Amino acid sequence: MSEQERPPEQPFEDSQPETLFIQHFCEEARPLSYYLKNMSGYSALKKALGMSSDEVINEVKKAHIRGRGGAGFPAGVKWSLIPKESAKAKYFICNADESEPGTFKDRDLMRYTPHLVLEGMAIGAYAIGAHTGYIYIRGEYVRETGILQAAILEAEKAGYLGKNIMGTGFDFEITIHRGAGAYICGEETALLNSLEGRRGEPRVKPPYPAIAGAFGGPTVVNNVETLAGVPFVLNRGGDWYAKLGRITNSGGTRIYEVSGHVKKPGLYELDSGSVTVRQLIYDYCHGILDDKKLKAVIPGGSSAPVLRADEIDVVADIDPMLKIGSMLGSAGMIVVSEDYCLVRLLARIVRFYAHESCGQCTPCREGTKWAQDILDRIEGGRGHQQDLGLILQVADNMNAKSLCALADAAAGPIISFVTKFRADFEAHIRGGKCPHA
Amino acid sequence: MADKILSDKFYSTMKKLEPRYPSKLALLLPALHAAQDEFGWLSSGVMDEVAEYIGIHPAQVREVATFYSMYNFKPVGKYHIKVCTNVSCSLRGAERLLEHCEKKLGIKVAETTPDKKFTVDEEECLGACGTAPAMMINDDYHENLDVQKLDRILGELE
Ligand SMILES: Cc1cc2nc3c(=O)[nH]c(=O)nc-3n(C[C@H](O)[C@H](O)[C@H](O)COP(=O)(O)O)c2cc1C
Numbered sequence: 001m002s003e004q005e006r007p008p009e010q011p012f013e014d015s016q017p018e019t020l021f022i023q024h025f026c027e028e029a030r031p032l033s034y035y036l037k038n039m040s041g042y043s044a045l046k047k048a049l050g051m052s053s054d055e056v057i058n059e060v061k062k063a064h065i066r067g068r069g070g071a072g073f074p075a076g077v078k079w080s081l082i083p084k085e086s087a088k089a090k091y092f093i094c095n096a097d098e099s100e101p102g103t104f105k106d107r108d109l110m111r112y113t114p115h116l117v118l119e120g121m122a123i124g125a126y127a128i129g130a131h132t133g134y135i136y137i138r139g140e141y142v143r144e145t146g147i148l149q150a151a152i153l154e155a156e157k158a159g160y161l162g163k164n165i166m167g168t169g170f171d172f173e174i175t176i177h178r179g180a181g182a183y184i185c186g187e188e189t190a191l192l193n194s195l196e197g198r199r200g201e202p203r204v205k206p207p208y209p210a211i212a213g214a215f216g217g218p219t220v221v222n223n224v225e226t227l228a229g230v231p232f233v234l235n236r237g238g239d240w241y242a243k244l245g246r247i248t249n250s251g252g253t254r255i256y257e258v259s260g261h262v263k264k265p266g267l268y269e270l271d272s273g274s275v276t277v278r279q280l281i282y283d284y285c286h287g288i289l290d291d292k293k294l295k296a297v298i299p300g301g302s303s304a305p306v307l308r309a310d311e312i313d314v315v316a317d318i319d320p321m322l323k324i325g326s327m328l329g330s331a332g333m334i335v336v337s338e339d340y341c342l343v344r345l346l347a348r349i350v351r352f353y354a355h356e357s358c359g360q361c362t363p364c365r366e367g368t369k370w371a372q373d374i375l376d377r378i379e380g381g382r383g384h385q386q387d388l389g390l391i392l393q394v395a396d397n398m399n400a401k402s403l404c405a406l407a408d409a410a411a412g413p414i415i416s417f418v419t420k421f422r423a424d425f426e427a428h429i430r431g432g433k434c435p436h437a
Numbered sequence: 438m439a440d441k442i443l444s445d446k447f448y449s450t451m452k453k454l455e456p457r458y459p460s461k462l463a464l465l466l467p468a469l470h471a472a473q474d475e476f477g478w479l480s481s482g483v484m485d486e487v488a489e490y491i492g493i494h495p496a497q498v499r500e501v502a503t504f505y506s507m508y509n510f511k512p513v514g515k516y517h518i519k520v521c522t523n524v525s526c527s528l529r530g531a532e533r534l535l536e537h538c539e540k541k542l543g544i545k546v547a548e549t550t551p552d553k554k555f556t557v558d559e560e561e562c563l564g565a566c567g568t569a570p571a572m573m574i575n576d577d578y579h580e581n582l583d584v585q586k587l588d589r590i591l592g593e594l595e
């Protein structure tokens with residue numbers, strides 16, 4: 001429904017459905033007392049502890065919770081890959097590194113609903129048989145670290161975490177591990193190295209973390225939002241959670257993060273697959289800043305291939321996005337109006353990936369630097385006609401030829417920007433300067 | 438080894454963390470954070486002492502520490518200003534803020550004022566894109582910034 005079609009007596013906000021998370025995004029929701037009174041209050045964990053681990057995993061499988069960290073892998077399936085018997089201790093890890101540009105949901109989940117994250121972790125740990133958990137949180141989230149720490153203490157005191165949880169004999173201890181400013185540590189095997197006290201360089205796979213992860217033991221790594229959904233699955237059932245999603249194999253709600261040139265940037269939680277990119281921008285975010293024309297949307301964090309303004313009727317969910325050659329990623333939508341130079345934008349994106357490349361793989365290390373040089377040249381009006389062919393070749397060389405997805409994360413934007421907005425790049429090269437300047 | 442530089446508080450904090458990890462090496466990042474909290478940066482002497490505490494070669498501490506951008510290897514000002522210039526903030530005018538900071542304080546990115554009060558850095562995405570442009574001063578976030586708000590915040594710093 002477009003802005004004009006909406007009857008004025010019925011403001012759009014009123015039709016927003018009940019949310020799992022963001023209705024609780026306020027400071028009052030933080031303490032355990034609120035969590036006990038108004039939210040799960042560890043009743044989901046209690047229920048899980050009365051079930052077998054397989055029953056818990058099956059419920060999560062039924063729920064079709066797909067990973068909210070970017071890759072969309074089903075959480076229940078991930079948990080089922082952990083060997084039942086293991087000579088080495090198993091670990092359950094929450095990925096709270098949140099560093100993909102355009103992504104800002106995990107911060108609110110942690111600072112407003114910390115117990116939801118802790119309870120989700122404890123349920124996962126029980127399901128895979130882990131007794132040690134870590135929250136790997138980006139170093140900048142100092143306040144959020146304090147909030148989570150306080151929540152862990154509250155939960156331990158009340159017997160919801162720690163030794164002999166709720167008298168069931170199950171032990172699970174959570175420790176917060178702070179990162180120190182390296183985007184790549186969000187990649188799960190880099191995260192594991194960083195946790196172990198090493199440089200945050202991604203590992204060669206296999207072995208996958210499910211077999212040999214943290215400290216050599218079987219390990220699950222899940223995103224904050226993925227875990228925050230788990231208590232709802234246990235309390236209300238996997239089928240209920242799955243049905244919130246309007247698309248097969250994608251359950252629950254989804255927190256969309258909209259930033260950039262919209263009138264109302266922020267978080268919007270909606271049923272998975274129930275909304276198009278256009279609706280998010282024009283209905284929920286009230287359209288483009290200063291009523292300018294929409295130029296481009298980056299739909300899933302800065303590594304997602306860009307969409308043109310005529311491609312935004314796509315449903316904002318994992319599979320529909322893949323189908324049109326982009327990705328939902330972390331659901332961080334960056335909206336760009338006609339006012340901003342796309343050459344400059346791509347140059348900024350590529351500078352980020354060049355800076356954050358860990359340097360292990362030559363195609364990634366050299367490719368991102370080379371692409372950055374070419375883009376700086378074009379942006380500065382010193383580009384050559386051959387540069388566009390060259391940069392596409394560089395990007396092609398990086399794609400899927402490296403150890404981790406960071407190389408693809410840089411290649412995707414390069415290829416999509418240059419092919420979809422070729423005229424913008426050519427104008428820079430021909431005119432010898434930025435037409436926006 | 439020479440006299441300890443790190444405080445008793447550092448050692449008691451670490452002692453409490455030790456049982457939480459199956460290996461001593463895993464304490465390296467927490468130790469570097471705790472050490473930096475004491476001095477604002479990691480001097481050679483501090484890193485040597487961390488190496489001794491963990492039981493690894495000092496070169497290994499440097500090899501790991503230099504991977505991470507939050508560790509400072511030279512002193513920073515009392516107020517460490519980190520302005521995000523990544524995409525969402527840039528779309529909302531972050532570069533103007535950074536320039537304003539530089540002009541007002543008379544320093545360039547990665548520099549510290551002569552009175553050691555301010556250091557300015559350009560930062561990658563801080564996870565506050567919905568309230569862009571954003572910056573951090575020490576451990577605190579400042580969001581929805583514009584030049585007036587920035588001036589007010591800087592003016593309030595002692
Ligand atoms: C370069 C790179 C950065 C990543 N950063 C994050 C991150 O900050 N947070 C996150 O949850 N996942 C991140 N991921 C995805 C993780 O590797 C992993 O897939 C995810 O944590 C799994 O959790 P999920 O299945 O619940 O999504 C990143 C991946 C790559 C390749």
Ligand code: SF4
Nearest residue numbers: 358360361364402404
């Ligand atoms: S692809 Fe890039 S970031 Fe990933 S391991 Fe290789 S060099 Fe490092």
Ligand code: FES
Nearest residue numbers: 521526563565566
């Ligand atoms: S881009 Fe600046 S906070 Fe994300």
